[in-house]
Amino acid sequence: MNFNFLSPVSDSVLAHNELLSEQVLGKKIKIHSTQNGIPDLDGVKLAIIGVKENRNDVNYMGEELNFDTIRTSLYSLFPGNWHTTIADLGDIPAGSTIEDTYYALRTLISVLIENKVVPIILGGSQDLTYANYRAYDTMSPMVNIVNVDSNFDLGDASIEMKNNSFLGKIILEQPYNLFNYSVVGYQTYFNSQEEIDLMDKLYFESYRLGEVTHSIKLVEPVMRDAHIVTMDLKSVRAAEVGAKQKFSPNGFNGKEVCAIARYAGISNKVSSFGIYEFKTTYELDATPMLISQMIWYFIEGFNCRVKDDDFSNTNNHQKYNVLIENDELIFYKSLKTGRWWIEIPFLPNVNNKLKKHTLLPCTHEDYLEASCGKMPERWYKAYKKNSF
Incomplete structure (x- = not known):
């Protein structure tokens, strides 16, 4: 061009x-x-x-x-x-x-x-x-x-x-x-x-x-x-x-x-x-x-970018399930970098922008707080946007 x-x-x-x-x-x-x-x-x-x-x-x-x-x-x-x-x-x-x-x-x-x-x-x-x-x-x-x-x-x-x-x-x-x-x-x-x-x-x-x-x-x-x-x-x-x-x-x-x-x-x-x-x-x-x-x-x-968000191979990550009230939160931790993600579920009856399970970046602290019964705010906001 x-x-x-x-x-x-x-x-x-x-x-x-x-x-x-x-x-x-x-x-x-x-x-x-x-x-x-x-x-x-x-x-x-x-x-x-x-x-x-x-x-x-x-x-x-x-x-x-x-x-x-x-x-x-x-x-x-x-x-x-x-x-x-x-x-x-x-x-x-x-x-x-x-x-x-x-x-x-x-x-x-x-x-x-x-x-x-x-x-x-x-x-x-x-x-x-x-x-x-x-x-x-x-x-x-x-x-x-x-x-x-x-x-x-x-x-x-x-x-x-x-x-x-x-x-x-x-x-x-x-x-x-x-x-x-x-x-x-x-x-x-x-x-x-x-x-x-x-x-x-x-x-x-x-x-x-x-x-x-x-x-x-x-x-x-x-x-x-x-x-x-x-x-x-x-x-x-x-x-x-x-x-x-x-x-x-x-x-x-x-x-x-x-x-x-x-x-x-x-x-x-x-x-x-x-x-x-x-x-x-x-x-x-x-x-x-x-x-x-x-x-x-x-x-x-x-120059320090690392591809660490491929979760198709279970050898690349650890998966953690956390129950908060009626919700099951699913966390992933990359074994390569130690970075964390949380899954946002797809809502099948909603005409939304996310057409699959989406992984939202989060911190280890988010996982620890969820383990103590506190809903991560980033997850909540992303979930609500997904519900529009």
Whole structure:
């Protein structure tokens, strides 16, 4: 497919890259340049894409986006013991209309996913998640989104979509492909009680900032079930980022967002990953380096992926049956990785989206609590959604 709408990585970034050690990441990846054009995707497993679109930001003041500082920082990092081929496809410029940008991004992501390439998207305003989601229309009847954010981004679906209201459009617009939506790190004072109640009513998952920072491992099973991961930089506390990016004194620290990005990379299901709400800076300050390290940890996680969810062979797992009142909960533990799943039963008389027994990622703690008579909340919400 022709991707002439992609603009190459700037010559200044490439010139800086030439001065770096031969061992850095910038010397190990395929880069879209003016001189060499768009790289061949043969063998590529991860592709970096910048999207210069921020016109649907509620605070948009006409500023243009530039990702040079992010690339300069990222290229200067040393790769881990990785076995995957990475490409930087350059940028999607802002189209004549916002819909043009959405169309370009949706088309590119569709082609990449069909070719088993995971896009790493740099934005831009977070409404680009909507275009990312629409790329799955022809591929998956059931999509799970995890949003690392201080806000739910539900908004009012009856008015024009903005970066703080894209989820409303995802929920209400056909085709209805969204099965689950999880928010990691929300801060209550940034969300109305009506939105909090609606998340519960729709059986979506939400994890408060304090809950996640108290035990970052909570994020792993949530990410294990995600297809799309979208990270809003406003979820990071102001002390961790540069002057232009400061939003709230509370939020994740750098170590925590990198751990979350790594969990996203480890997940076998995650097939697109985006970091949004970057504000252009021409200084090599904390923000570009933090984003670079988040990308680095996502790639690190991707290289640690293990296929451990094949339960057709009983030698691969242990099965546990737990009785809670009138329900029998069935847990599986992978003998390869020690990760846990819980079975969601198929309801034969319901026109639902799940047409078979579905295994929901969970934690060892979920099993222990079930053994003590407490119903796992993730199981309950998934079961109720399955009943629609």
